[in-house]
Amino acid sequence: GVMGGVIFTLSDFAFAVLSNQLHQPTVAQQVSINYLSAPKGNKLTAEAYCRKNGRTSSIIIVDVSDDVGRDVAQFVGTGFKL
Template sequence: MKMTEEKQTEEEQHIDLQKIRETFAKDRFATENGAIIEEVRKHYARCSIELTERHFNAAGGVMGGVHFVLADFTFAVATNWNGMGVVSLSSTISYLGAVKGKKLIAEAECVKEGRSTVYYRVNVTDDLGNRIAEVGINGFRKIAQ
């Protein structure tokens, strides 16, 4: 969903990123594992995790759950930053490559918004620009518009 540059600028001026971070600090599993909200606008969010020892599996790679937690959290932020009401119905993750950087970055973007359901694509990359995973998430809006 693309808005004109002028409307995006208006929308962005009214977004209080600190207030959104405070709201989502209650999403303790994601935030206590290092998820940070970097950017939010209508139908979009970008979040990241700086990788530490706790994020790695026994084989030395980043645990697959880290990718998913970050993607799910980013979806939650993109859909609920201006008021809670969207929950995920189903998610599909495809792992595309190994992490080579020191940070994971997820970007959630709305593909389809209906009256009561939404579909978002979440792309996960590392800080070197490598594509790590792609996640498709269907969501349900508890209060239909």
């Protein structure tokens, strides 16, 4: 199976891409991840969306799923705008 560190890295990368599209440069201030189920299938997908985009920080949610439709993890990150 896919190790949790791989799922975290995928989530963190999706967080970085979206947060730096909102405001560049942005750094991670706090992150957390909840592993929901073991992935099945052959591919993982991370979908990031902005929950809050404030003056100095942003909250980004990343949902990770596999190619059979299972929710694998949810990542929540706070980005600090430099």
